[in-house]
Amino acid sequence: MAIHPTALIDAKACLDSSVEVGAYSIIGPDVCIGAGTKIGPHVVIEGHTTIGSDNTFFQFSSIGAAPQDKKYAGEPTRLEIGDRNVIREFCTFNLGTTQDLGVTRLGNDNWIMAYVHIAHDCQVGNHTIFANNAALAGHVHIGDWVILGGFSNIHQFCKVGPHAMVGMSTSLTQDVPPFVMLNGNPAAAHGINVEGLKRRGFSREQIAAIRQSYKLLYKSGLTLEQAKTALDQQIAGLAPEQVTHVQAIREFLDNATRGIVR
Template sequence: MIHPTAIVDSSAVIGEGVEIGPYSIVEANVEIGDGTIIGPHVVVRGPTTIGKNNRIFQFASIGEECQDKKYAGEPTTLVIGDNNVIREACTLHRGTVQDNGTTIIGSNNLFMVNVHVAHDAIIGDNCILANDTNIAGHVKIGDWAILGGATQVHQFCLIGAHSMCGTGTIVLKDIPAYVMAQGNPAKPHGINSEGLRRRGFTKESIMAIRNAYKTLYRSSLTTAEAIAELQPLAAQDEGVRLLVNSVEAATRGIIR
C-alpha cells in the first residue's frame, strides 16, 4: 500500500489501509488515519494529523510551515478530519503561536485544484472550496459554505454557515450565515435558499431566514438595531438564531 519510491519517516503513524503513492514524502510527527489515500508527489510535513478516508491528490502540500513572517519555527500543527477530498496542488499550512497554533479542517469537505488554506484558518464540515480559492490566515468558515472559483478571503474574516460566494469574489468583511455574496468587494445578494432546501430546511424556516435577511439588509435599521429587532424571532427559530449569532460574532463588520 506504500509505493517503493515513497519516503515515509519511521516515526510516522500510518493507519490500516492507507495508500501512499509514488515519490510522496511523509515526514516525522505525522499521523494518517485508516483508509486515507495519498497520491503521487504529495508532501506531508508535521506536526500534522490526518483523519480517516481522506483522498489527497498529486502535488498537494500538507502541513507545511506557514508564510507568516512572524513564524519562527515553533511546533504548530495542522489537523484534518475525515472524508475530505483534497485535489491537485492544494496547500494547507500549519498554525502560528500568535493564534491557537493550529489550522483546523473539518470533515466531508472538497478542496478543488490549487486551493490555499493559510495558517490558523478553521474550516467546518461539508464545505466546497472551488479552484484557485485562497483563504488567508485566521479565517473561519462555517459548515456547508461554498466558495466559488478564485474566491479570495482576507485574513480574520468570518464566513457563516450555508453561505455562498460567487466566482472571483473578494471577501474583505464578514459574511453572515446563509448569505450569497458576489463581487469585488463582496456584496450580499439574498440568501442561499436552494442550498437550504437541499439540506432539508423547511419552507417555514427558509421564509423566516429570508425575512430576517430583509430586516438586516433591506430596512433602514443599523446592524445593531436589526439584531435587536430579530432577537425575539431568533429565540423561536433555530435558523434565524444562527444568522443572528453569525452577525454578532462579526469582528470586521459584515458585507453591505
C-alpha cells in the first residue's frame, strides 16, 4: 500500500493492498476499502464504512461520521460506497440511523463535487452528478443519472427520479418524477431533460413518449389522479421500446411520499 507515514490507520481497518492513503488522513477500525481506491490528504473515514474499488477521495472530506440526528445513540449503522466514484474536497457523508434502513448508500460512477453533504439514510444511485454545495437532508432517495445543480437543497424524505435535473440554488421540498427538469424557489418544472437523454442513447421515439407523458402530467390541466389515468391509457398504446420509461413515470407517481413538484 502507498500509505503516507503521517496517515493514521487503525490496525483493524481492512484495506486492499493497492489502496493509496495521503498525508494526515485518518481511517478508523470499522472501515473497509477496496482495490484501487485513492484517499487524498487530510481525509477522515470512520464508522462502519465500506468503500468499493477505484474511488478517488480528494482532501478534507469527512466520510462515515455519526448522523446529524438527535435520536442517534451510537448504534452500529453503516455507510456503503460503491465503485469508481469521485468525491471532491470537503464532502460530508454520514452513517444511517435505526429509524430507517440503518445504512446510507452511494452507488457507482458518481461525480460528487466540493462541499456536498449526504445525510443519514440517503440512497443515491449510479452515474449522478452533484455540483458544488448540493445538500441532501436525511432519508432522501436519488435515482440513477440525476444531476443536482450547485447549492441545490433537498428536503428530508424527498425522492428524485432517474434522469431528472435540479437547477442551481433550487430548494426542493417535494418529489421529482423521472426525466423532469426543474429549478426555482419554489421549485417549478420546465420540461424534460432532453439533452441528457440524447447523450445516454435514448431514441427519438422514446423521448417523444416521455415528452407526451410530461405534457399529460404538467400541461393538460388534469388533476394528478386524472393524469395517472391518462398515463395508463398512453402506456396501453405504446411500442415495447417506449413502455419502460413511461411506466417508470407512472410507478413513481404511485410511490411519491411528499407529493410531486407540479
